[in-house]
Amino acid sequence: MRWSSAFIPTLRDDPADAEAVSHKLLVRAGFIRQLMAGHYSMTPLGLRSLRKLEAIVREEMEKIGGQEFRLPCMHPREIWEKSGRWDSVGEEMFRLQDRREADLVLGMTHEEIFAYHSTELRSYKSLPQIWFQFQSKFRDEARPKSGLLRVREFTMKDSYSFDLDASGLDTAFDRHFDAYRRMFKRFGFEIVAVEASSGVMGGKTSVEFMLKSDAGEDWVAACDQCGYAANVEKAESILAEVKDAEGPAEPEKFPTPGVKTIEDLALMEGGTAAERQIKTLVYQVDDKSVLVLLRGDHKLAEQKLIDQVEAKGMRPAEPGEIKKLLGALPGSLGAVARGDLFVIADLALQGRRDMVTGANEDGFHLRGVDLDRDIDVKGWLDLREVADGEGCPMCKQPISVHKTIEVGHIFKLGTKYSEAMGASVQDEKGVSVPLVMGSYGIGLERNMAAVVEANHDEKGICWPVNVAPYEVVVTVIKPKDVDCHEAGERLYEKLSEAGIDVIIDDRDERPGVKFKDADLVGFPYRVTVGPKGLDEGIFEFVRRRDGQKRDLPIEHAAGTIVEAVLDDRS
Numbered sequence: 001m002r003w004s005s006a007f008i009p010t011l012r013d014d015p016a017d018a019e020a021v022s023h024k025l026l027v028r029a030g031f032i033r034q035l036m037a038g039h040y041s042m043t044p045l046g047l048r049s050l051r052k053l054e055a056i057v058r059e060e061m062e063k064i065g066g067q068e069f070r071l072p073c074m075h076p077r078e079i080w081e082k083s084g085r086w087d088s089v090g091e092e093m094f095r096l097q098d099r100r101e102a103d104l105v106l107g108m109t110h111e112e113i114f115a116y117h118s119t120e121l122r123s124y125k126s127l128p129q130i131w132f133q134f135q136s137k138f139r140d141e142a143r144p145k146s147g148l149l150r151v152r153e154f155t156m157k158d159s160y161s162f163d164l165d166a167s168g169l170d171t172a173f174d175r176h177f178d179a180y181r182r183m184f185k186r187f188g189f190e191i192v193a194v195e196a197s198s199g200v201m202g203g204k205t206s207v208e209f210m211l212k213s214d215a216g217e218d219w220v221a222a223c224d225q226c227g228y229a230a231n232v233e234k235a236e237s238i239l240a241e242v243k244d245a246e247g248p249a250e251p252e253k254f255p256t257p258g259v260k261t262i263e264d265l266a267l268m269e270g271g272t273a274a275e276r277q278i279k280t281l282v283y284q285v286d287d288k289s290v291l292v293l294l295r296g297d298h299k300l301a302e303q304k305l306i307d308q309v310e311a312k313g314m315r316p317a318e319p320g321e322i323k324k325l326l327g328a329l330p331g332s333l334g335a336v337a338r339g340d341l342f343v344i345a346d347l348a349l350q351g352r353r354d355m356v357t358g359a360n361e362d363g364f365h366l367r368g369v370d371l372d373r374d375i376d377v378k379g380w381l382d383l384r385e386v387a388d389g390e391g392c393p394m395c396k397q398p399i400s401v402h403k404t405i406e407v408g409h410i411f412k413l414g415t416k417y418s419e420a421m422g423a424s425v426q427d428e429k430g431v432s433v434p435l436v437m438g439s440y441g442i443g444l445e446r447n448m449a450a451v452v453e454a455n456h457d458e459k460g461i462c463w464p465v466n467v468a469p470y471e472v473v474v475t476v477i478k479p480k481d482v483d484c485h486e487a488g489e490r491l492y493e494k495l496s497e498a499g500i501d502v503i504i505d506d507r508d509e510r511p512g513v514k515f516k517d518a519d520l521v522g523f524p525y526r527v528t529v530g531p532k533g534l535d536e537g538i539f540e541f542v543r544r545r546d547g548q549k550r551d552l553p554i555e556h557a558a559g560t561i562v563e564a565v566l567d568d569r570s
């Protein structure tokens with residue numbers, strides 16, 4: 001490719017609305033353009049990188065026996081009704097009607113459709129199967145942002161495994177796990193694999209692959225010592241033991257004028273430290289009010305509550321509802337002597353004494369509260385969100401909590417979708433059994449952004465060779481100088497012939513502009529062909545990721561460059 005005739009729309013400034021580094025750089029370096037919020041066009045440069053990501057994913061899927069399909073992205077309502085997700089999935093699913101007023105869905109995932117096709121499997125003899133596709137997916141995000149990280153339209157590789165039993169599913173899941181690890185390594189970043197909450201997918205076990213990044217929106221707790229890692233929606237930790245004084249024989253009411261928060265109470269004169277307070281939250285679980293108690297300095301992990309309390313719907317109660325139920329507003333709430341209400345409490349409160357909580361009277365609290373004696377707790381659950389520095393549940397060493405980007409997610413689905421679609425096979429004894437399914441997703445654009453989040457510096461992107469739009473740029477300093485032009489062209493041809501993805505910067509621009517653009521776009525290697533070097537018989541060879549420079553004698557240059565690129569490919 002010749003830069004002079006290529007469409008590479010680099011920009012000097014960051015897009016105004018961009019926060020994530022990948023968003024800024026992919027726009028500035030000319031890889032993507034926004035059509036509308038959450039919908040991006042790939043430029044030719046962007047598509048080259050995306051295709052390389054896709055090729056790596058395809059290779060790894062074929063290595064584990066995956067067979068490629070292509071399913072429609074528009075689906076009939078009926079098939080989503082069968083699984084129950086026409087109702088259970090909310091506004092994030094795009095729905096539309098055709099001219100006959102038939103309801104249609106733009107697929108956000110394809111469990112239903114693959115399960116539907118799996119009804120053609122008849123016998124255990126045809127198992128196991130792994131089916132996959134690359135397809136556009138649609139998700140009506142409330143707030144699309146961060147460039148390619150949170151979009152409404154994206155390309156996903158989704159695969160589905162079909163097995164006779166749970167052990168077959170375990171094998172398919174493990175093979176995907178290994179394949180995913182290999183994909184991320186080849187993309188050029190390290191991930192942590194974490195247990196996750198399955199949310200809307202309804203499976204029993206799921207693993208998320210997370211890249212540490214400030215641009216992320218998921219919090220992960222991880223232990224460097226033993227490798228324990230989990231999404232904070234699920235993570236557990238060990239707390240330092242607390243010894244409480246016995247306290248008074250019964251709770252004592254005391255005035256706390258103006259105290260509205262845990263912090264207010266900790267800071268007031270004669271106040272109580274947050275870890276000796278009981279935080280009282282009120283949730284509406286279906287039609288029932290539930291009091292949720294936590295230690296004052298602990299945060300509720302709402303997903304843990306959702307995962308453990310079987311309910312159709314759950315939301316925090318409104319102030320009006322709370323006042324009606326407890327007689328006070330948030331700030332003075334408590335569960336003492338409210339055996340009539342359903343109270344659940346976090347395990348960290350078990351056995352605690354001499355604690356402080358709201359008196360259910362605005363401006364008053366109770367001290368000397370003994371959990372076992374004074375509060376009728378109906379259920380003790382792990383409800384709190386783990387915090388940085390708490391003990392690892394496996395090895396007790398301090399864990400760290402950091403922001404991450406989810407770059408892949410794999411699920412053990414079981415038989416939910418196969419039962420809904422009537423997908424079953426005859427086992428060895430001739431008994432009809434539902435197929436046991438797994439589902440495995442990876443978004444291409446999001447991973448492209450993740451590559452950039454993990455591989456950039458202040459000058460621009462540093463693409464790993466495996467996913468670079470071009471592996472080498474030949475920068476001709478004076479394209480109008482006949483010797484320069486010819487030396488550049490000869491090198492360009494040699495590299496092309498050797499199968500290297502090479503672009504020649506033959507633009508009539510100042511060298512400074514060319515170097516800046518090359519660094520911004522982020523080609524892994526740059527070869528500079530200039531009059532001074534030609535006089536000395538050398539080309540300058542620069543590695544983008546660390547700036548390492550070498551002078552290559554012209555006659556061996558092509559060979560050395562090819563070797564360097566091939567060494568980096570994996």
Ligand SMILES: [Zn+2]
Binds near residue numbers: 225226394395396397
């Ligand atoms: Zn550990």
